[in-house]
Amino acid sequence: MNAPDKAFSHDARIAEAADKIESKVVAWRRDFHENPELGNREVRTAKIVADHLRKLGFDEVTEKVAHTGVVGTLKGGKPGPVVALRADMDALPVTEEVDVPFKSRVRTEWNGQQCGVMHACGHDAHTSILMGVAEILAGMRSEIAGTVRFIFQPAEETPPIGEDGGAKMMVEQGCLENPDVGAIFGLHITSVFPTGKIGYRPGPFMASADDFRVFVRGTQTHAAMPWRGTDPIVVTSQIVLGLQTIVSRQMNITKEPSVVTVGVFQGGVRHNIIPDEAKLEGTIRTFDEGQREEIHGHVKRIAEMIAEAGGAKARVHIHRWYDVTVNHPELTEWSVPSLKRIAGDENVLFVDKVCGSEDFSFYQKAVPGFFFFIGCTPPEKDAGTAAPNHSPRFYVDEACLKQGVKLLSGLALDWLAANA
Numbered sequence: 001m002n003a004p005d006k007a008f009s010h011d012a013r014i015a016e017a018a019d020k021i022e023s024k025v026v027a028w029r030r031d032f033h034e035n036p037e038l039g040n041r042e043v044r045t046a047k048i049v050a051d052h053l054r055k056l057g058f059d060e061v062t063e064k065v066a067h068t069g070v071v072g073t074l075k076g077g078k079p080g081p082v083v084a085l086r087a088d089m090d091a092l093p094v095t096e097e098v099d100v101p102f103k104s105r106v107r108t109e110w111n112g113q114q115c116g117v118m119h120a121c122g123h124d125a126h127t128s129i130l131m132g133v134a135e136i137l138a139g140m141r142s143e144i145a146g147t148v149r150f151i152f153q154p155a156e157e158t159p160p161i162g163e164d165g166g167a168k169m170m171v172e173q174g175c176l177e178n179p180d181v182g183a184i185f186g187l188h189i190t191s192v193f194p195t196g197k198i199g200y201r202p203g204p205f206m207a208s209a210d211d212f213r214v215f216v217r218g219t220q221t222h223a224a225m226p227w228r229g230t231d232p233i234v235v236t237s238q239i240v241l242g243l244q245t246i247v248s249r250q251m252n253i254t255k256e257p258s259v260v261t262v263g264v265f266q267g268g269v270r271h272n273i274i275p276d277e278a279k280l281e282g283t284i285r286t287f288d289e290g291q292r293e294e295i296h297g298h299v300k301r302i303a304e305m306i307a308e309a310g311g312a313k314a315r316v317h318i319h320r321w322y323d324v325t326v327n328h329p330e331l332t333e334w335s336v337p338s339l340k341r342i343a344g345d346e347n348v349l350f351v352d353k354v355c356g357s358e359d360f361s362f363y364q365k366a367v368p369g370f371f372f373f374i375g376c377t378p379p380e381k382d383a384g385t386a387a388p389n390h391s392p393r394f395y396v397d398e399a400c401l402k403q404g405v406k407l408l409s410g411l412a413l414d415w416l417a418a419n420a
């Protein structure tokens with residue numbers, strides 16, 4: 001790969017087209033925002049996307065990939081390699097508190113509870129940005145040497161319980177093949193940065209995410225006569241403390257950081273009864289697949305052994321969600337000059353790792369991939385105290401949309417030109 005050492009001739013074209021299309025991208029985003037859909041339920045969103053790609057004259061538009069995903073292929077006028085761009089389309093079970101005219105009023109039942117549905121992670125912005133990129137690149141297709149694959153993915157926030165879906169399933173269903181994709185780019189908006197700022201990092205960037213459940217079986221007895229049974233509350237308390245020694249005592253923290261958190265501790269129904277069973281639930285975050293396996297082993301061993309020492313029995317279930325989001329080092333290094341050229345040197349920042357996770361990691365396991373953040377907090381507000389993604393008060397400065405359109409368009413064309 002060659003570094004882009006000159007201002008590419010397509011920059012001016014993209015900038016001009018992005019100016020023209022901005023109001024459309026904003027309108028799409030507001031429409032998606034007002035009509036959010038949960039993971040694997042993005043039926044309306046997917047139809048709008050697919051109709052748009054067909055209207056632009058895409059060579060291929062495939063719907064219902066991984067349930068509700070849309071994959072579009074745009075062949076340029078000249079032969080060349082294949083680059084992919086990805087957006088996610090799903091919203092969250094969050095009741096919106098932002099006072100905008102296009103506020104979501106959609107309601108749903110989630111895990112038996114009534115709540116709102118909101119684009120609280122900004123995937124409405126990602127979908128609209130990629131629709132804008134599709135329109136710009138479709139307008140330039142005769143000059144493009146190569147193919148651009150557009151991936152609109154469902155269920156990034158994990159599918160509903162009992163269902164499969166998301167990036168892993170998109171890859172399994174061939175979204176990176178026919179023709180084979182050489183590199184993939186994706187972005188995420190974040191309120192942690194002001195609009196205009198871009199955050200990137202080579203190598204491990206976002207954490208792996210797994211959850212665990214521990215069921216501790218004791219023997220129920222009268223709370224006044226604990227010696228007549230086995231108290232799972234005390235044993236489970238010891239397990240909580242034992243789990244906290246994994247990162248602090250057993251992991252090489254100079255290699256990568258990691259987190260083990262217990263978020264649920266349940267047991268008992270009445271003050272004077274020692275119950276039969278207590279339950280823990282928690283999350284494990286790592287930045288290294290080896291450490292991830294190690295921690296899984298420690299969680300299991302510590303829970304089982306502490307329970308055994310107390311005369312109880314522990315059953316441990318660990319569910320693997322997302323792998324570590326690892327930015328391909330050379331592709332990242334290659335991409336940074338493009339970001340700087342498009343957004344300005346001073347706006348492109350090398351940032352810390354993020355303990356959140358992303359299923360973009362599954363694309364990166366299949367092909368070299370680069371994932372980065374763009375800020376969406378209005379510059380006059382303090383990004384340090386802005387409501388985070390997933391908050392009912394998550395607010396998007398729509399000026400970030402045009403920047404996203406320019407960045408993804410530019411990266412795609414730069415990469416095709418450098419790899420022709």
Ligand SMILES: [Zn+2]
Pocket residue numbers: 121157389390
């Ligand atoms: Zn999210």
Ligand SMILES: [Zn+2]
Pocket residue numbers: 121122123156188
């Ligand atoms: Zn997200």
